[in-house]
Amino acid sequence: MTACAIEPEAASEGGPPESGCTITADGAYGARLALDGDSWYPERWTLDGPEPYAVPLPVSQPEEPGTQVQPMGDGRVLVCRPVAGRHVFCLLYPTGPGTGEVMIGAVECPDEDTRLRLLPPAPGGEKAYALAVGRHSSAVWQVVGGAFGPERVAEIPGRCSGGVWLDRTGRMLALDRELGDRTKAVVVDLERAGEISPLLQIADDSDDRLLLADPDSGLLLIRSDAPSPGGGERLGWGVLGSTLPVRFPECLRLADCAVTPFAIQPGQVLTPENCGVALRIDGPVGSWVGLWRPDRRQVHHLAAPAGWLTGTGWWTRDGVLHLPYATAEVPCGVARMAVPSEETGDAPPAPAGDASPAGAEPSEPSEPSEPSEPDPPEPVAPRPVPLQQAPLGRLVTN
Structure with a gap:
């Protein structure tokens, strides 16, 4: 899990x-x-x-x-x-x-310009890290698990944001680094004194950020403003070290809505297109949950449980999404959802406060949209490639 x-x-x-x-x-x-x-x-x-x-x-x-x-x-x-x-x-x-x-x-x-925040929980649960962002540089601090209290383990030129773990050992940390007038995702090797290597390079003049990663399959969820017919930022997916380019499915572009991935199904080794992805969708009627897989051309829209701790959840390996919620009647609860087996279009549900029970779909689905992209390629084993030949950088582990 x-x-x-x-x-x-x-x-x-x-x-x-x-x-x-x-x-x-x-x-x-x-x-x-x-x-x-x-x-x-x-x-x-x-x-x-x-x-x-x-x-x-x-x-x-x-x-x-x-x-x-x-x-x-x-x-x-x-x-x-x-x-x-x-x-x-x-x-x-x-x-x-x-x-x-x-x-x-x-x-x-x-320095009043320095901001510090905790990074996402590290794999293993024995260590914890924080990111301090200053005016011209950022520092990664190990705040739990060291021998003598908080210890600075990496210094990175530029202002960093985000924070995604790329492995299950807590060694490789991806950060979105703003340097000059562009933001690019980089990898920080915490076992090599904070050695930095590039991760995302979609276009020279684009801002490329890493949102989520799954260590098992290598699936990456990214956001980029690389030039596109529709303009603006797009949500896309790729595979760490793959020779295939990042793809930007049209189904992840919802009018008047902000779409943010928050959990990836683990355990799908070498088959990233089979990973379930949970999306937080914020629109004019509130927030709800989207379920999607890279091999699907549509997002399934589901009502969030009342009291959902918005934007929070986790998958089991067998494809069940768990959503924590708290209400006056149930101060600590977990709702469960699964990716629907049929590809059907769904309309956005009511706001979370008036949501139907967990897993219930809206009653009036819209017509499925026409496929906007070709069938996904056969899965390939992730392998390092030169950055000039693919948008995803290599992960050095030895």
Whole structure:
């Protein structure tokens, strides 16, 4: 089971935190900031048992809205608190009726232009990393798992965003680097002192960002503004190291809607076109869920469960999407969906607050659109190729 690769930006100073949650790479635990009256507190979700359940982890003082939380593989919750020009890290865990707290250390950010946020949970769950973005450079910090507290492990010229793990060892980290007037995805090798290599190069004058990656199949979900007949940014897919170009399916371009992938089905080794992809779709009527596979020409639109922690979810290897939600009646719940077997067009559902039960499709499907692209090619084993010959860079692992 693989969790989503979602990593929300830190809440703005004085503003509310994101409504979603963060999930470990193996889907065992989740963590979020929950609200009790006017007070925020960390909450851990246990997701690998027969039924999900939440454990509140309040400390002596309520958390500020800018606090970030992340679950670790052993069930503890990492907390990052901004305090007077620095970020303080600690680990929380339940201790009977109370909450235990282990202080880790702090990262100084004296420059008011520097922003620090936690990167998505690392594979294995034993380490955690943060990205500090300054005016002219970015730094990757290992904040959990080091010998002496937070340790800077990479320094990258340019301003970085994003953050996607490319392997299951927590060594290869992809970041979107803004250097000059262009943004390109690069790979940072954390075991080679932060050695940097290019990953995406669709056009010289395009902004190419990596959104998601699956280590099993090599499937990559990207966003690029490379020149196209319709103009604007497009959502596309490719395979790490493949000789095939990135493809931009027309079905992922929805009028008046923002489409963001948040989870990829794991376990489809050498068959990336069979991976289920979960999409968050934001439109005029609210947010809902899209289910898609690269070998399909259509997106299936499904109503999100009421109280969905928007943009959060994870797949099992057998193709079931899990969506965490919280309502007054069910404070810790998980809805399940599967990719429909038939290719039928679907209309967007009602807003999430008025959604039908999880997995229910809208009652009036639209007519299927005509295929806009050729059948997908036969799957090929990902292999490194020169960057000049393909849009995806090579992954050096030895």
